[in-house]
Amino acid sequence: MTHHLLLADPDTAKDVLTFVGRATRITDEGVRLQAANGVLALTTAVLAPQGLFDQTPTILAMRIVHADPELECDIVVDRLSKTDDADRLTLPETGLSPAWAGVAPPRSAWTPEAALAASAIAQRAQWGISAVARGAGPGSGEEAVRALRAAIWGEPDEDLGGLPRGTAFAADAMGFISGEEQVQLSRSGRWTRLAFRRGHVLVRGPVATGLTGVRSTGSAV
Numbered sequence: 710m711t712h713h714l715l716l717a718d719p720d721t722a723k724d725v726l727t728f729v730g731r732a733t734r735i736t737d738e739g740v741r742l743q744a745a746n747g748v749l750a751l752t753t754a755v756l757a758p759q760g761l762f763d764q765t766p767t768i769l770a771m772r773i774v775h776a777d778p779e780l781e782c783d784i785v786v787d788r789l790s791k792t793d794d795a796d797r798l799t800l801p802e803t804g805l806s807p808a809w810a811g812v813a814p815p816r817s818a819w820t821p822e823a824a825l826a827a828s829a830i831a832q833r834a835q836w837g838i839s840a841v842a843r844g845a846g847p848g849s850g851e852e853a854v855r856a857l858r859a860a861i862w863g864e865p866d867e868d869l870g871g872l873p874r875g876t877a878f879a880a881d882a883m884g885f886i887s888g889e890e891q892v893q894l895s896r897s898g899r900w901t902r903l904a905f906r907r908g909h910v911l912v913r914g915p916v917a918t919g920l921t922g923v924r925s926t927g928s929a930v
Contacts, residue, residue: 712800714742714782716749717775719795725751726798728772728908729789731883738807739785749776754809755879755910756862765859767812768875770883772908785810814911819895819902827890827905829868834881837861837874870894872901872912879910 716722732740732753741752756768785807790799844857862875869876872894880886885905893904903910 713792714744714749714789714798714800715777715780716796716798717747717777721774721776722791722796722798724772724774725749726789726791728753728883729786732770733787735882737787738809739787739805741785741810742782744776744780744782747776747778747780749774749780753883754807755882756859756873756875757807757809759855763859765863766873766875767809767913768862768873768879769809769814769911769913770879770885770908771814771911772883812913814900814902814913815897817897819897821893821895823870823894824891825870825894825903827886827888827892830877830880830892830903831886833866833868833874834877834886837878838881872903876903876910876912880905883908883910885910 714722714725716725728751729740735755736753738754738757741750743750743752750771750773752769752771754767755770756765758765758767784800785805786801787805788801790801792799840861841858844861845854849857862878863873865871866874866877880903885907887905887907890906895902895904899913901912903912
């Protein structure tokens with residue numbers, strides 16, 4: 710049986726296809742679609758740890774659009790298809806189960822802390838893109854390129870308020886940067902959010918690793 714996403718209007722359907730298209734150029738781990746009460750949240754992991762000892766931060770890109778009030782879903786997909794109805798998209802027959810989809814940012818309790826200029830974010834994204842291109846020379850293996858990207862995009866950047874440089878990459882790659890804008894930075898627990906007019910970038914990490922201290926659990930004998 711074919712399942713569909715019914716959006717608020719044709720422009721919203723085009724917006725959703727654009728988000729999914731940009732996401733698939735960055736990652737093969739899909740886009741999470743969460744719909745309820747007339748709202749559809751699209752989330753993708755621009756960066757995420759690939760193993761237990763990987764210190765890469767989790768960096769998500771999110772966009773929220775209007776959908777049919779009766780639409781309810783929570784699925785990760787790697788593509789969507791157009792239909793004869795301009796406001797309706799077809800879901801693939803099967804979904805994905807990436808590890809990052811089990812990490813949910815908070816929905817409330819965000820505390821505003823600062824604002825960053827969109828132009829500064831764009832500059833740091835371009836610097837990082839150039840650094841990756843310079844470091845990934847001819848013949849570089851997949852593991853070496855992955856390690857290089859993790860080092861460059863995972864490094865805290867003072868021009869981004871100490872956030873990982875991948876935050877800027879996510880905003881640039883997903884098309885969130887447009888013109889002059891002061892981007893609100895907020896925090897909630899281990900999460901940080903940059904709220905652009907076109908979408909949100911959410912950062913969690915770095916991932917805590919290593920052994921915890923040994924604690925006494927009983928009286929000494």
